[in-house]
Amino acid sequence: MGIWGADEAAALAALGLHALQHRGQEAAGIVSHSVEGFRQHKGLGLVGDVFNDPRVIASLPGRSAIGHNRYATTGATLLRNVQPLFAEFEFGGLAVAHNGNLTNAETLRKVLVRRGCIFQSTTDSEVFVHLIAISLYETVMDRLIDAVKQVKGAYSLVALTSDMMIGLRDPLGVRPLILGRLPHSGAWVLASETCALDIMGAEFVRDVEPGEIVVIDDAGVRSIKPFSPVSPRFCVFEYIYFARPDSVLEGHPVYTARQKIGVELARESAVDADVIVPVPDSGVPAAMGFAMESGIPFEMGIIRNHYVGRTFIEPTDHIRHLGVRMKHSANRVVLEGKRVVLVDDSIVRGTTSRKIVDMVRAAGATEVHMRISSPPTRHPCFYGIDTPEESKLLAATHDLASMAEVIGVDSLAFISFDGLYRALGHEGRDAMAAGYCDACFTGDYPIELVDKEGRLVA
Ligand code: SF4
Structure with missing residues (x-):
């Protein structure tokens, strides 16, 4: 779940997480950004338990925020595995929320640990953070592209820096990710499913395409397609059972x-x-x-x-x-x-x-x-x-x-x-x-x- 350009972005992200609770009930977290920098709150349990106090949302100021509901498919149910993952890099702070499973995370992790990376969690998602950190490219976007070209598996990602929000899907588009917009503020919304737009009165704009990166900043939305196109393979079980x-x-x-x-x-x-x-x-x-x-x-x-x-x-x-x-x-x-x-x-x-x-x-x-x-x-x-x-x-x-x-x-x-x-x-x-x-x-x-x-x- 991600919000760009709205007052009370964290509150909107929490609303979206409520609508997406069926996708994960073990833990929830939100990272927001304002002139004061990045703030985060995460906890084990349902969204309603983790964000049960208005003071918690008030502690997450800013016009941009990303959030995540955790459903453990890799890594134990520990607070340090709760997403969004956040790290300070050479270029500034970056928060990442990942839906899906990587199929080469263990292999990459071994290589990264050998190269001196110190992992904080046991989730597969953390390899994104380290691949971005050690990339020799200069810009955040080039580093992100460098990272996603090394991972294999299913991933829909939402990421937040101080000046942009990023949404991307793996080349096969196994997991969903959609783009929406709030009618009055013009704020942009990224979410796993359209039910998260409905809860906040946002309009559906389009699906993020398989293999596409959408970059959202104050200038609007631009699309980057770093992969050669392949035939998409959306998860059919989303239709049968998983999605709302x-x-x-x-x-x-x-x-x-x-x-x-x-x-x-x-x-x-x-x-x-x-x-x-x-x-x-x-x-x-x-x-x-x-x-x-x-x-x-x-x-x-x-x-x-x-x-x-x-x-x-x-x-x-x-x-x-x-x-x-x-x-x-x-x-x-x-x-x-x-x-x-x-x-x-x-x-x-x-x-x-x-x-x-x-x-x-x-x-x-x-x-x-x-x-x-x-x-x-x-x-x-x-x-x-x-x-x-x-x-x-x-x-x-x-x-x-x-x-x-x-x-x-x-x-x-x-x-x-x-x-x-x-x-x-x-x-x-x-x-x-x-x-x-x-x-x-x-x-x-x-x-x-x-x-x-x-x-x-x-
Ligand atoms: S169709 Fe089955 S194997 Fe493929 S992503 Fe969905 S649940 Fe997993």
Whole structure:
């Protein structure tokens, strides 16, 4: 999240972070700049906890600010890993916020440490800071370009210096980044998703393009394209699960995309049933699409508790296990005596699905059919979505029939690749031609995995 040219830039950045909280709930931070220099505030927890006191925002003066919500895919949940990262360089201060995962960060880190760089955090993102610091180029921009040409992986970055704000996406554009503008002040906004613009009344200007650097200063916005163009590979899982449904990504409203996937799923895997029930929240639009296409009534047969405490967002197996019952409960009045189609976005380990199915049966469902709005998740993501290693992915170790048995359903079906891409408007086209990454479903990794878990994969 970034703001350039607005009074109370830090307050606007905090608003944006609230809207983007679904992208990371472990920590939040903001760095602002004013005539007094750079100021920062970071903390572990939700945006509302970290920025819970008006004095905190007041301590972040200036007309420019960048912010970050952390979702740990590399590095532990420690205060020193919270972004934006800030460092003083030869040319002045620079703050950086990174969304995505680098796939050669460990390799680069070893080289950098050997050259004398002292790392403050355990995140992959810090390699940007050191690559910029040791670059032999003179200007900030040349140093940044020098740095991004050495990293591999998925990255959308927002950076702030005393006289400019920078937004950039990796050449394949795996993670989103959009440019917006506040109508009255003319201030510029960078954010991961359009929902962050809506919360502050900003207008959508355009997506930052894959491989593009946008430089925002008091003269306006200019674009630099330092990479040779390649076919983009936007994360298809953003549409299925990760992004907020009211966001528009790469020209596609996420809500509509999810509904259309539900329609395709109903066409492909129809079943005689009495009620279509989403696993809330992310399964809701796909379940609506399924219900519209099948003509079977849509009902909220599972109720989600939105007030689950912070303990339950820790990404550990133990807490995830406990969290299921805290998060969802069965709505007996909808389920009792019914043949139920449960619609969910994905099956990862299968443990959550099993508990939900058990809960639905315990509430009196006579049949439970599961329909999934993604293809089977058979491979981990190395580009910024927290998926477990292959051996823990149910679809990597089980065929369809044994998956159905493990999660305890009468039938199970996933959307096909054709159905998924048809829903996204790409009739009969494969992921590469359609411009998506779908590696967690296919194993076709579009960016080389240089150092993940010590493996060298070309
Ligand atoms: S591997 Fe899956 S989750 Fe990761 S970027 Fe590709 S599509 Fe998205």
